[in-house]
Structure formats: structure tokens, C-alpha cells
Amino acid sequence: MTIQLYFSIVSFIFGAVVGSFLNVCIYRMPKGESVVSPPSHCPNCDYRIRWYDNIPLCSYLLLRGKCRGCGTHISLQYPLVELLNGVLTLALFLRFGPTLSFLVLFLFCSALVVITFIDLEHQIIPDEISLSGIVAGFFFSFFLQGHSWLNSLLGILLGGGILLLVASSYQWLTGKEGMGGGDIKLLAMMGAFLGWKSVLFILFASSLIGSVVGITMMLVQNKDSKLAIPFGPYLASAAVLYIFYGRQLINWYLNLSGPSRG
Numbered sequence: 001m002t003i004q005l006y007f008s009i010v011s012f013i014f015g016a017v018v019g020s021f022l023n024v025c026i027y028r029m030p031k032g033e034s035v036v037s038p039p040s041h042c043p044n045c046d047y048r049i050r051w052y053d054n055i056p057l058c059s060y061l062l063l064r065g066k067c068r069g070c071g072t073h074i075s076l077q078y079p080l081v082e083l084l085n086g087v088l089t090l091a092l093f094l095r096f097g098p099t100l101s102f103l104v105l106f107l108f109c110s111a112l113v114v115i116t117f118i119d120l121e122h123q124i125i126p127d128e129i130s131l132s133g134i135v136a137g138f139f140f141s142f143f144l145q146g147h148s149w150l151n152s153l154l155g156i157l158l159g160g161g162i163l164l165l166v167a168s169s170y171q172w173l174t175g176k177e178g179m180g181g182g183d184i185k186l187l188a189m190m191g192a193f194l195g196w197k198s199v200l201f202i203l204f205a206s207s208l209i210g211s212v213v214g215i216t217m218m219l220v221q222n223k224d225s226k227l228a229i230p231f232g233p234y235l236a237s238a239a240v241l242y243i244f245y246g247r248q249l250i251n252w253y254l255n256l257s258g259p260s261r262g
Helices: 003-031 058-062 077-096 100-122 127-140 149-174 181-194 196-221 232-257
Strands: none
Touching: 003 077, 003 100, 058 077, 077 100, 077 232, 100 127, 100 181, 100 232, 127 149, 127 181, 149 181, 149 196, 181 196, 181 232, 196 232
16 A cells, blocks of 8 residues: 555545544534533434444444434435545645645635535524634744735735625615625635635636526426525535635636637
């Protein structure tokens, strides 16, 4: 086994293990519960989950998706989050290697996973993550190569400012709240980690993804435009897209839209 393959496997396992903890955050944070205490337990029968029943991905398969204590079905979300975080961690490692950038973006993407699943179910984005993320993103900007504190600060101001302007304008024109404050703080957090250049890309890409998914959902569910669709997951998807392909897509678009040369 090569060293590259070994560390790739380790990075996936590490991401999946952290994904198990992210499941705890996703379940408890909307309820205002501690993510540390009490230990993991079945919400139906309060059976304390042993370590051998808490092995990422494997335990779900061995238990056939049921609680060992009462047999209640365990949501597919649990192995999905573990798998998703494992794949993201592996992709980040393959892209950035064992660097500080890998560690910082790993923390960032893990936070996005938590935000995505909480927003999908509860339509809220916890301030504990977004506000802490803004501070963390700005802090790390002092140590990351090619990412200055000024770039991070401008990202915070631009990210939060644009959505704040959009939300305020929509509310002024319609008298209704069209975008929550959580989305504003989330984009500011993304600007803190990824810099101001990422903000416009994330806004455009998330709007495009959200429009396609939203229209499809309305057609399938036969509901009108009042269908509430959380925007956080689309922002998160666009941010991950920017991390891996943002610069290539921007260059492709500029070359496509630029003047043709004879």
C-alpha cells in the first residue's frame, strides 16, 4: 500500500468519524441541547449507544438501521452525513494534502454539513456556527498562504452586506421577509473563509442551483411559489463547488463571454 493511498483511507475514516459527531450536532443544536453531554443515546428508548454500535457506516449496516435496544428505525440521515463528511474530507486531502489549508477547509466544510441538514429540517441556521465561523475564518486568514486578513474582512463585509441589501429591499418592496438573517450571516462566514472573490460566485451558483431544484420541487409537488425552500443548503453547495472548481469555472465563463478573436 502506497503512502498516498494509506493517508487517503485515513482521511476518509477520519471524516466519517467526525461525521458521527456532526450527527449529534444536527440533532441537538436546534433543541438547545449540549453536544457533549449526555453520551449518545436512542431518542426513543434512551438506550445508551455503545462504542461498537457507533462505528461510522459499519454499525448502521450491522444493525440493519435499527436501534439495538428497542428496534426503532434509525434515520438514513446518520450514515449519509458520515459518508458525506468522509467523502468531503478525502476530496480536500487529495486537493490540498496535509496542510493548514486542508485543516481549515475541513472545519469549514464540516460546519456546512451541519448547517445544511439543520436548515433542511428546521429552516434555521444556528448563530453558534455562523457567528463563530466568521471569527474563525478571519482568524485563520492571518496564517493561510494566499489568503490575507484584508481579503477575509472584505469577504465578510461583502457577503453579509449583499444579502442584507437584498433582504431589506425585498421586505421594503413586498412587506414580507424573503430571506432570514441566518443566510446573511452564513454568506459572511463564507466570505471570511474563502475571501471576497468567492462571494459573487457563491451567490450566482446558489441562486442557479436553488432555482433549478425549487422549480423541480414545485412541479413535482404541485405547489405554488409560496413553497418554503431553505437557501442555506444551496449556499453551502455553491461554497463547496467554489473550493474545488470555482476558479476554473470563473475562467471558463470569462473566456466564453469575452470577445472572440479572429
